[in-house]
Amino acid sequence: MTETDRGSNLAINGERLWDSLMRMAEIGALPGGGCRRLGLTPEDSAGRALLVGWARENGYGVARDRIGNLFIRRPGTRPELAPVMMGSHLDTVVTGGRFDGVLGVLGGLEVLRTLDDAGIATERTLELVVWTNEEGARFAPGNAGAFAFAGKYTLEQALAHADADGTRIGDALEALHELGLEPVGGRPIEACFELHVEQGPYLERAGIPVGIVTGTYTVRYFNLTIAGEASHLAQPLTDRRDALVGMAEAILAIRRVGAAHGEQGRSNASWVKVFPNVRGTVAETVQMSCDVRHADPEVARAMAADLHASIEDASRRTGIAMTLDPFHQFGPVHFDAGLVDLLRRTARSRGHRCQDILTVAGHDAIALAPIAPTAMIFVPSAAGLSHNEREYTDPAACAAGTDVLLHAVLAKAGRD
Known part of the structure; x- marks a missing residue:
């Protein structure tokens, strides 16, 4: 052979x-x-x-x-x-x-x-x-x-x-x-x-x-910090600044960014840390990771801009401070x-x-x-x-x- x-x-x-x-x-x-x-x-x-x-x-x-x-x-x-x-x-x-x-x-x-x-x-x-x-x-x-x-x-x-x-x-x-x-x-x-x-x-x-x-x-990762105010659940809903409510709004906003960019669009919220995270207390802060991804680099950059705008809009609507910072990227x-x-x-x-x-x-x-x-x-x-x-x-x-x-x-x- x-x-x-x-x-x-x-x-x-x-x-x-x-x-x-x-x-x-x-x-x-x-x-x-x-x-x-x-x-x-x-x-x-x-x-x-x-x-x-x-x-x-x-x-x-x-x-x-x-x-x-x-x-x-x-x-x-x-x-x-x-x-x-x-x-x-x-x-x-x-x-x-x-x-x-x-x-x-x-x-x-x-x-x-x-x-x-x-x-x-x-x-x-x-x-x-x-x-x-x-x-x-x-x-x-x-x-x-x-x-x-x-x-x-x-x-x-x-x-x-x-x-x-x-x-x-x-x-x-x-x-x-x-x-x-x-x-x-x-x-x-x-x-x-x-x-x-x-x-x-x-x-x-x-x-x-x-x-x-x-x-x-092309992938862009971010850290998102949501700053509310801790209070007892006895606080009226209209007086609360609940970081978890802000988180819910942010997650939906992140999802919409990916959905708006077709089959190749990806957007994710995959890690959450809540403080103080105890029963009976409105959440004071939430830390999250999120990212956007797309096969087209230009679209990925546009998605990152859309994400910033969406988070700013969610912050305005809820009256809860949200800060989006770059964390890691590739592609x-x-x-x-x-x-x-x-x-x-x-x-x-x-x-x-x-x-x-x-x-x-x-x-x-x-x-x-x-x-x-x-x-x-x-x-x-x-x-x-x-x-x-x-x-x-x-x-x-x-x-x-x-x-x-x-x-x-x-x-x-x-x-x-």
């Missing part, structure tokens, strides 16, 4: 991939079938430990950097060449599923195992990465490890991100023994690939097993055209129907795109559900996405 024949016949072990996904899902398992492994908690660390155990069984190198990014390395025959990188995250939201982030990590592990099974050496080293705190469910904002690697945050800034209890990322890394010695970023990378579930309904609706992610929506990000085309050609050559798609959500790949050629592969999410215990991507779709990842990575890494 020639090397070309061996490469064309190379296929991942879908059953082994699925078994790995289900094993990982046992860590932080929830009653509804999902997972809770908040970033840099014991559950998150246990998931990493399971992966490290598998890596060491296969003889791969294991390293961590100073923000806790975890690197699983299969050495190439030409170590002086820049590596090919793939990966995602193992942390979840509070009611997470079994596939978000995890498929990109364990799909990458399956790529390494498949090459071992076939006895194929690559010229370039392959690096499977678990990025620290992608979700931001505990430490906001998310993607801390990837953004620090890419230089958007200094290491000191990333380590200083704190959770609601005041625990810093640096403290959590030390407590879990996840704080590594390697420098953060600052090195060449040949290519970065991230396999991920879509987290939306479009691939499933189209009956397409593989999405080729060409870029991102539009365009993934590397050469890698995108490679993924298209790879999917088709492997017999997988595919279509181009934009990501609405944030991902680690977005952080990496400014510093290295980067691209993403999507596979369908049943009913579009994600960040939900019922999140599901069937075994065939998981295998198809990983198959595309395998052959794209091999094309960039080069057989020895």
